[in-house]
Amino acid sequence: MTHAAQVCVLQCASVADLDVAYLWTTRLVGVYALLDSLEKLAIRREFTDDGAFSWAHIRDARVFASALPVLDRLFAFRPWVRCLGVRAVCAASLLVLDGTPLTLSLAVLVGLGMLVNLRHFPFGAETQNRMGLMILIVLLIHAVARGPRTATAGLWFIAAQACFSYLTAGLSKLLRREWRDGRAPAAILGSPAALGCGRLGLLLRRHPLAARFLGWTTIGVECTFPLALSGQPLLAVYLAWGLLFHLAIAVVLRLNLFMWVWWATYPAIIFTAR
Numbered sequence: 628m629t630h631a632a633q634v635c636v637l638q639c640a641s642v643a644d645l646d647v648a649y650l651w652t653t654r655l656v657g658v659y660a661l662l663d664s665l666e667k668l669a670i671r672r673e674f675t676d677d678g679a680f681s682w683a684h685i686r687d688a689r690v691f692a693s694a695l696p697v698l699d700r701l702f703a704f705r706p707w708v709r710c711l712g713v714r715a716v717c718a719a720s721l722l723v724l725d726g727t728p729l730t731l732s733l734a735v736l737v738g739l740g741m742l743v744n745l746r747h748f749p750f751g752a753e754t755q756n757r758m759g760l761m762i763l764i765v766l767l768i769h770a771v772a773r774g775p776r777t778a779t780a781g782l783w784f785i786a787a788q789a790c791f792s793y794l795t796a797g798l799s800k801l802l803r804r805e806w807r808d809g810r811a812p813a814a815i816l817g818s819p820a821a822l823g824c825g826r827l828g829l830l831l832r833r834h835p836l837a838a839r840f841l842g843w844t845t846i847g848v849e850c851t852f853p854l855a856l857s858g859q860p861l862l863a864v865y866l867a868w869g870l871l872f873h874l875a876i877a878v879v880l881r882l883n884l885f886m887w888v889w890w891a892t893y894p895a896i897i898f899t900a901r
Contacts, residue, residue, distance in 0.1 A: 644901065645778045648894040649769060652785070653729070655891035656762045657721025660736055663756065663884055664715035668708065675704050682707070685746065702746050714739045730770040737763050755884045761788060762891055782895040789892035790853040793869075797849025806846060809838030816879065827879065845872075855896055862900045866893055 673680045682702040700706060717732040717739075724732060740760040747753060765781040800806040805814070809831065817828020831838035848868050855865035870893075873886035 644898055645775060645782070648782055648898040649766065649778065651894040652762065652891050653721050653766055655887055655894075656759055656766070657718050659755070659759050659884055659887035659891060660718035660721070660740075660763070661715055662887065663759075664711050664718055666884075667711050668715065671704075671708050671711070674707055680747075682746075698745075701742070707746070710739055710742065714743075730767070733763060733767040733770055737767050755888045758788070758792065759888045759891070761785070762888070782898045785892050785895035786856065786899040789889065789896060790856065792889075793849045793852035797846050797852070800842070800846045801850065806842045807839075809835055809840075809842045812841045812845070813838045818880075848872075856900045858900045862897065866896065869893065 672678055675681060676683050682699070682704070685702070686698070701710070714736065717735045720728065720732045721736075737760065740756060740763060743756055744753070744760065747756075762785060765785055769778050769781050800811070803811065805811040813828050813831035815828070816831060831841070848865065852865055852869075855862050869889065873889055877883040877886040
């Protein structure tokens with residue numbers, strides 16, 4: 628095979644890898660946005676004037692002072708529920724569409740994702756929505772500015788953000804004594820939200836060495852997660868841990884949205900570490 632042919636094959640393989648990475652990222656973040664929208668629609672009564680997330684309660688925050696007339700129309704109960712419905716439809720379309728329709732869906736999801744963050748700002752922006760919105764923005768840029776350089780830069784950005792999120796989470800746990808001595812894992816798994824009504828937490832309190840091991844394992848893997856970008860075999864180890872870690876959180880603590888968002892970053896990590 629000539630040198631030119633070899634270069635051509637390598638370029639084609641690279642483009643194929645890019646396409647596969649973006650396909651999986653799009654599908655996974657689409658599942659997240661769909662589930663998030665459906666969950667919010669399931670509690671839509673909380674967006675009424677008497678609900679916990681009523682716009683009447685939120686609008687007094689100083690951040691909204693200069694834009695209240697517009698937001699009053701948009702964030703009221705019925706318009707907001709319609710926005711969530713549109714978000715659900717566009718999210719579902721990410722699972723099947725391609726080309727221009729996909730680009731339009733991504734643009735709508737980026738806009739509505741920003742509105743979700745804005746409306747919930749007084750409560751604190753949802754971590755999973757911030758990461759999901761970042762991924763959607765990268766996907767939209769790729770869809771508009773097609774090109775291998777832009778696409779590669781986008782995947783590197785997603786991978787770096789994911790590794791940084793794990794690193795900062797690990798460092799924050801390392802600085803907290805309750806994580807170092809195992810009390811935090813026991814308390815989390817013993818909370819009323821945990822599957823089994825806290826039996827796992829009780830088990831960890833009875834076996835403090837196991838609780839400490841779980842705490843330090845989480846700290847160690849999160850703090851060193853950027854090593855996944857070094858390639859095999861560490862890539863497989865860290866991604867396997869991440870898959871099981873987020874699945875366990877989804878099952879035991881019923882926090883399934885984190886799982887889909889962070890799994891959506893894994894195709895980018897695989898691409899950058901290859």
